[in-house]
Amino acid sequence: MIKGVITGDLVNSTNIAAEWRQAVVGALYKCAADFSPLTPINIEMYRGDSFQVVVGNPEYALTVAVAFRAKLRASTPEKKEMWDARVSVGIGDVSFESDNIVTSDGEAFRLSGRTLDTMGKKRLTISTPWCDFNKSIELVTRFADEVVSSWTAKQANVVYHSLMSPKTQKDMAVELGLSKQNFNSHWTSAKVQLILDYLEYYKTLIVKYNQL
Numbered sequence: 215m216i217k218g219v220i221t222g223d224l225v226n227s228t229n230i231a232a233e234w235r236q237a238v239v240g241a242l243y244k245c246a247a248d249f250s251p252l253t254p255i256n257i258e259m260y261r262g263d264s265f266q267v268v269v270g271n272p273e274y275a276l277t278v279a280v281a282f283r284a285k286l287r288a289s290t291p292e293k294k295e296m297w298d299a300r301v302s303v304g305i306g307d308v309s310f311e312s313d314n315i316v317t318s319d320g321e322a323f324r325l326s327g328r329t330l331d332t333m334g335k336k337r338l339t340i341s342t343p344w345c346d347f348n349k350s351i352e353l354v355t356r357f358a359d360e361v362v363s364s365w366t367a368k369q370a371n372v373v374y375h376s377l378m379s380p381k382t383q384k385d386m387a388v389e390l391g392l393s394k395q396n397f398n399s400h401w402t403s404a405k406v407q408l409i410l411d412y413l414e415y416y417k418t419l420i421v422k423y424n425q426l
Contacts, residue, residue: 216424217308218275219322220267221330222282222301225337227263229295237289238297245285248378249278258315265299266315266326272305272424276340276416279303280409281377283337283362287370298337298363302330305342305420337363340416344423351416358412361405369404372397376406377413 224230230238242265246257254270255278267282269275279301286297304326310319325341333339338359340351365373375386387397401407 215308216272216306217320217322218269218272218278219304219306219308219320219326220269220275220279220282220301221264221304221323221326222267222279222299223261223264223330224286225298225300226295230297234291234294237291238286241285241289241297242282245278245282245374248285249274249281253278256315260316266323268308268311268315268318273417273420275303275305277377277413279338280358280362280413281374284365284370284374284377287362287365288367288374290367292367296367300330300333300337301339302326302333303338303340304329305340342423344426347419347423350419354412354415358409361409365404369400372400373404373406373409376401376410 224238239259243257246255246267249255253274256268257265259265267278269278282301283298286299290297304322304324306321306325308318308320308322312318321343329339329341336359338355340348340355342348371390372386375390379386381389383397383401384394387394390397392400
């Protein structure tokens with residue numbers, strides 16, 4: 215069965231003070247819980263600063279990956295180095311899924327893990343079994359990565375709720391305790407609509423290639 219696997223590691227994790235460690239981990243697990251109504255999600259931490267996630271519906275794997283980064287950035291304490299993660303999305307068969315995610319195996323796990331090892335300074339990548347898919351998504355993913363990497367904590371919070379909720383901008387502004395003007399300012403500067411369009415483009419490719 216085709217699934218999505220996200221392998222990630224925290225950026226500059228050694229700079230995160232011990233008293234904030236639980237908050238970082240909590241942000242990741244909160245994100246998984248928030249998006250579980252959208253698709254089955256299982257997450258597991260390993261090696262202290264790395265995590266692996268199985269996303270049951272591959273159409274939402276990229277949305278979840280971007281959401282993890284948004285949640286980390288939104289949760290960063292004031293005047294602290296921005297929390298973030300390198301995330302590698304792998305799409306493919308999952309041939310063996312154990313109770314412990316890190317001991318599971320399959321094409322999606324291998325693509326995700328190998329790409330994380332080679333992605334260098336990038337913080338967002340996607341790997342699939344389909345060469346044409348990979349070529350189609352690679353350039354726009356580099357642009358999206360630059361956008362995500364520029365978000366402030368407040369911008370990331372607006373993005374996170376926009377990914378999670380089908381609510382109107384007006385309702386989200388009320389929920390976040392922001393004026394309509396401030397919400398619109400964060401929405402525009404974070405390029406939320408471009409990110410949403412990028413995620414929809416990814417979904418159309420997944421549907422297309424998964425039917426081949």
